[in-house]
Amino acid sequence: MNSFYVFNGRKIKRFFFVLAAAIFAIGVIYVESDNISVFSENNPSAIYSVSTDKKQIALTFDISWGEKRAEPILQALKDNGVQKATFFLSAPWSKTHPDIVNAIKESGYEIGSHGFKHDNYSTLTDEEIRKQISSAHTILTAMTGQEPKLIRLPNGDFDKRVLGIAQSLNYTVIQWDTDSRDWKNIGVDKIVDRVVSKAHPGDIVLMHASDSVKQTHEALPLIIKELRNKGYEFVTVTDLLQQGSTQGTEVRDHASLQKSIEDAGGL
The missing domain is CATH 1.20.5 (Single alpha-helices involved in coiled-coils or other helix-helix interfaces)
Structure with missing residues (x-):
């Protein structure tokens, strides 16, 4: 047939x-x-690192709860001569821990926003996203005397809408290129190895100073020593952004x- x-x-x-x-x-x-990187300057983007020939690196710390870990981490930075770092602070946490916020500020470290509620903003409405970012902005500005310009969104979660709204509120969204995974408490040696082995010029390193991390303050002195031995200088995220072109990810609207x-x- x-x-x-x-x-x-x-x-x-x-x-x-x-x-x-x-x-x-x-x-x-x-x-x-x-x-x-599929970064485009014409579209809302999150910054993961900066393209630069200078051996500069930004240590960043997120804080959203607790009071036991922030001070040992601040002390570790001070004891090891790190004068520049960036802290992303949750607004509700900041309101209940003014002494720690002031200690961060007085130490000369950069303060960025970590939002208000620790929710995934991509699940919120446009109005809710705007309210979360604006509420945190008002609180952090009142507490520090400076308007934050950088934001790391809770859980690092965002979509194109979130980036667009953040940008409309004059914020730059900061992600990271190296994740220490300190929040998993994987062990001091593993935290150190992850950061040191992955570090590169213009890198933004994700760490935490909430009470969930129990090994970061012990890993920091080793990280600082090994990166210095490799010739790295510690700077703020804003310092990095002024160095060269940013490496980001353009978010496609799925x-x-x-x-x-x-x-x-x-x-």
Whole structure:
């Protein structure tokens, strides 16, 4: 028996459009999952590192709860002569720990916002996102006497909407290129190895000073010593941003992409 296949031109066109869109979507997901830079200055972006030939690195610390770990970490920085670092502070925590906030400020360290509620902002409405960022801004400005310009979003979570709103409120969203994973308490040696082995010029290192981290204050002196031996200078995130071009990730709107794929089925 002979079989005959009839090909419709519109169906062929639709098939290849859907295939191309699917391949593009997979590529975007791959790029974003590996933090490969697809940064564009014309789009809202999060900053992961800075492209520079100078051996400068920014140690950053997030604080959202507790009072036991921040002071030992501040002491470790002081004892080891680190005069520049950046702390991202949760506004509710700051209100209940004014002495620690003041100690950070008096030590000369940079203070950025870590938002208000420790929620994933990508799950919030536009109005809620704006309220979270603005409320934190008001509190931190009142407590420090300076308006924060940098924000690290809770859990490092964001989407294109969040970045756009943060930018409209004059904030630069700061992520990280090296994660110490100190929040997992993986051991002093492993924390040190992760930071030292991954460090590079213009790097932004993620650490924490909340009570969940129990080994950071012990790892810091070793990290500082080994990075100095490699010729690194410790600076603030703002210092880094003034050095060269930023390495970020342009956030694609996956919802719009999915709609395009679905619409293709109706061609």
